Amino acid sequence: MNRRPLREDAMLLDVYLRVLDEQQNEFTVPGHKRRAHLLDEGLGRLVDGDVPLYGGLDTIKQTNGALKRAEERAAAFYKVDWCRFSTGGSTHTNQALALALGHPGDVVVVSRSLHRSMFLGLVMADLRPVWLPTQIDSTSGLPMGTSFDDVATALASNPDAKALVLTEPGYVGTMSDLAAITDLAHKCDVPVIIDQAWGAHFGAHPELPRHALAYGADALVTSTHKLLVGYSQASLVAARTERLDRDRLDRGFEATQTTSPAGAILASSDASRALMETRGVELFDHVLSLVRSARERLHNEVAGLLVPDESTLPSGRFDPTRLIIQLAPLGADGVAIERQLLEHGVSLESADRDTLLPIITVADTNESVTALLDHLIPALQGARGEPRDLSPALSWRVKPVQVLSPREAFFARHARVESSMALGRVCAELIAPYPPGVPVLAPGEVVTAESLDGLLEVARSGVRIAYAADPTLSTIEVVA
Numbered sequence: 001m002n003r004r005p006l007r008e009d010a011m012l013l014d015v016y017l018r019v020l021d022e023q024q025n026e027f028t029v030p031g032h033k034r035r036a037h038l039l040d041e042g043l044g045r046l047v048d049g050d051v052p053l054y055g056g057l058d059t060i061k062q063t064n065g066a067l068k069r070a071e072e073r074a075a076a077f078y079k080v081d082w083c084r085f086s087t088g089g090s091t092h093t094n095q096a097l098a099l100a101l102g103h104p105g106d107v108v109v110v111s112r113s114l115h116r117s118m119f120l121g122l123v124m125a126d127l128r129p130v131w132l133p134t135q136i137d138s139t140s141g142l143p144m145g146t147s148f149d150d151v152a153t154a155l156a157s158n159p160d161a162k163a164l165v166l167t168e169p170g171y172v173g174t175m176s177d178l179a180a181i182t183d184l185a186h187k188c189d190v191p192v193i194i195d196q197a198w199g200a201h202f203g204a205h206p207e208l209p210r211h212a213l214a215y216g217a218d219a220l221v222t223s224t225h226k227l228l229v230g231y232s233q234a235s236l237v238a239a240r241t242e243r244l245d246r247d248r249l250d251r252g253f254e255a256t257q258t259t260s261p262a263g264a265i266l267a268s269s270d271a272s273r274a275l276m277e278t279r280g281v282e283l284f285d286h287v288l289s290l291v292r293s294a295r296e297r298l299h300n301e302v303a304g305l306l307v308p309d310e311s312t313l314p315s316g317r318f319d320p321t322r323l324i325i326q327l328a329p330l331g332a333d334g335v336a337i338e339r340q341l342l343e344h345g346v347s348l349e350s351a352d353r354d355t356l357l358p359i360i361t362v363a364d365t366n367e368s369v370t371a372l373l374d375h376l377i378p379a380l381q382g383a384r385g386e387p388r389d390l391s392p393a394l395s396w397r398v399k400p401v402q403v404l405s406p407r408e409a410f411f412a413r414h415a416r417v418e419s420s421m422a423l424g425r426v427c428a429e430l431i432a433p434y435p436p437g438v439p440v441l442a443p444g445e446v447v448t449a450e451s452l453d454g455l456l457e458v459a460r461s462g463v464r465i466a467y468a469a470d471p472t473l474s475t476i477e478v479v480a
Ligand SMILES: Cc1ncc(COP(=O)(O)O)c(C=O)c1O
Pocket: 088, 089, 090, 091, 092, 094, 114, 115, 117, 167, 171, 195, 197, 198, 223, 233, 234, 235, 436, 437
């Protein structure tokens, strides 16, 4: 097929490639000057393709406005009036939004299935969360975001809330009824902020959920590096500025963006947008067909396995490109299966005892998915055990008892105690099974028997405990 090169629709990609092709005599940083091969061949392979924003994609004085024009093009794609590209992941863009929302001490209504980056955004901005529990689908045990009723209750009891902050979709690709919830928040004049890190492809195909801004949300962040084709760390944040203050958005963004952005990261967000815009339907036809065939093969060849899809989950609340493999009815152990797959060079995005999540994207092929299944299916067939009930993972069952604000607890004097002695104390650190990176305990929350026992059990099952000072959880940091 004679295809128009992507660079014709992605100006930052075009500039990047032109810079790579040009001979230049630069007296700017980065110090490698794309000539590090003169020092060492391996080092050259590592850094000689690196073009910075300043003095690379644009002049040091930013006279060409290349980045600004690319961001405006992305804003037009989302049909909003503000967009920025980040080199700090959705970690940075979430925190940028948190810094733009209110004033120190203000209340925000937030889903408790938030990623730790947004929790730390609350610390930075000194926002006080009113937590929304995670709604669980009773059939599959999967998290379904937040219920309309819980949002209605929280907004009614907190008329001074400065924003509603949700994570949509969640880690497994399921989501709330966003259109209805957004409408409700707007009736209360509350802006809706969506962490859509896992939905960079939303809106690219009629069978995918629309992106959050199309449902009326006021701002979204997304990781173009996750389910599109961005460089690691590539993220963008887009907003409409009816209910949000444009100056605050810019300030929040600038506060924590590096002053030396890597051009490849920025250009890859531009290219991801262009790819979605120009070839989204064709590419996601392919992804949907790969995922549907994979589900069918799993169903046919591994009796008893559960592989939910859009027909088994609440309508319109699932990203159909996501392959969720639920192992409980099979009695198999996902951590052991992951170990087996790694021996064959196959790695999965997430594996805990009950669930496997291979990620399939526009870069996958029939061959790559067949190779995954050729290893996965025998591993599943050989791993049958005593069937277990479907139960939601610990990360979706958190019932926080918050006694200090995130910021107060983050800066409080703290002490490290044996975990058994931590019961009833106020946690001073953030502890999350990873993936999904949702805090089960966060600074300012009481260490309850449920959270502590749950974390210890998850750790014993072989899941990594992230962010804790002591990942073995023999000790926990509590407020002194
Ligand atoms: C829901 C959610 N938000 C934000 C992030 C942070 O994204 P990034 O890795 O791009 O910084 C993640 C990372 O996994 C996430 O799952």
